[in-house]
Amino acid sequence: MFYDTRIGDHGLPHNPFKACVVPRPIGWITSVNEAGQVNLAPYSFFNGVAGDPPVVMFAPGGRKADGPPDGSKDSLANVERMKEFVCNVVTWDLREAMNQTSAPAPAGVDEAAVVGLEMLPSTLVKPPRVKASPIHMECRYLQTVDLPSDDPSARNAVVFGQVIGIHIDESVLSDGLVDMAKLKPIARLGYMDYTRVDEVFAMSRPSWPISQDAAD
Incomplete structure (x- = not known):
């Protein structure tokens, strides 16, 4: 099948892009x-x-109904004003708490407190960290790139931040490496589907010229 995304007539029950x-x-x-x-x-x-x-x-697309006049979500408004944020890695054990914090809460609501997550102070930035997350990246805001938006009442923005500090719980390390089997990160698929990292394989980068044996 083929469909023109500018028209959106894919003929499927849900948009397959994601x-x-x-x-x-x-x-x-x-x-x-x-x-x-x-x-x-x-x-x-x-x-x-x-x-x-x-x-x-990260791209905080979509519109927050009770937010600023431009429809910016709280994360976008906060980061652009305060110039800092923290990215907490989501693991299998945190999947339900993460999902609960995706609810469209009114501006000013502390989602972490609502779902019972304990927070820790950060080292270099003001936003706190989710204690139960084994990896945190403290970030300094760099810039926002505004993309075309199909909704003229909402921004379609991408926020860039420089990671200036990283916390890694030693429980997810093996021989000095982040062990995915211990970390058990989850990722988003399409629709309402997610996946968990259960299998890891390694491939060495080839030298040049590439041998036929390697190509086969």
Whole structure:
């Protein structure tokens, strides 16, 4: 099948786009507003985009009905104003709590407190960390890129942040490496589906020229 995304006539029960870009890691973003109120929200349009220095992005698309006039979600508004955020890695054990924090709570609500998550102070930034998450990335805001939006009343933004500090619980390390079998991260698939990292395999990067044996 083929469909023109500008028209959207795919003829399927649900838009398949998000099921075609998988799996997507989940950025569980902690931010604070000017009053110090904490916001915790998950975003599946999230990833690392650079390594030197380390940079991550998350895309808080969609509209928040009771938010600013431009429809910005709390995470976007907070990060642009306060210039900091924390990304907490979502694991299998945290899946239900993460999902609960995706509810469209009114502005100013502390989702972490509502779902009973204990928070820890960060080292370099003001937003706190989710204690139960084994990896936290403290980030300094770099910039926002506004993309075209199909909803003229809402921003379609991508936020970039430089990772300036990383916390890793030693319980997820093996021989000095982050052990995915211990970490058990989850990722977003299409629709309401998720996946858990259960199988890991390694492949060495080939040298050049590539041998026919390697290609086969």
